[in-house]
Amino acid sequence: MARKKCTCDQCNAKDAPGTGEEKTPLKQEESPRSRSDSEPPSDIEQQKTEAVTAARAGLLCTALTAGIEAILLAMERPVTAWALGGSYKSFLATRLLVGMIPWSIMAPTIWGYTPSSPYELMVPVGAVAFAVGGMLVFAKRKAL
Numbered sequence: 001m002a003r004k005k006c007t008c009d010q011c012n013a014k015d016a017p018g019t020g021e022e023k024t025p026l027k028q029e030e031s032p033r034s035r036s037d038s039e040p041p042s043d044i045e046q047q048k049t050e051a052v053t054a055a056r057a058g059l060l061c062t063a064l065t066a067g068i069e070a071i072l073l074a075m076e077r078p079v080t081a082w083a084l085g086g087s088y089k090s091f092l093a094t095r096l097l098v099g100m101i102p103w104s105i106m107a108p109t110i111w112g113y114t115p116s117s118p119y120e121l122m123v124p125v126g127a128v129a130f131a132v133g134g135m136l137v138f139a140k141r142k143a144l
Helices: 043-100 119-143
Strands: none
16 A cells, blocks of 8 residues: 555645645744734734733732722621620610619509519510511512
8 A cells, every 4th residue: 555646635736626826825924023013913913912901800800809808808807896895885784774773763554564674674675676687687688
């Protein structure tokens, strides 16, 4: 087989269809540095430039998001501690003030019942606050 003559189109240029101009390879483009500044960049160079710009924008957005997340996380812990501490101080102050109320004078009659302690009035208030908070959480989960 090694001595047999090749019959492919590349070896037999006379049998291949098309003109000589169609068969000649395209010239490779010049490098961007060798061109003059007056010539516009080719489509390939524009696509490369756009791809690099998009990649840089993506990296910038990722870094910016990570930075904002780190800042918010660092701020969240002290704010949460401050809110819990404020709630605890408020509870202690309210407990002190409720204990100082002259209940024998201030005690209202509710539907024919006179509460024996101010703490009896705080139980329904706490229950209503807990119910309203639960409804808000439920509404927020439904909205998402």
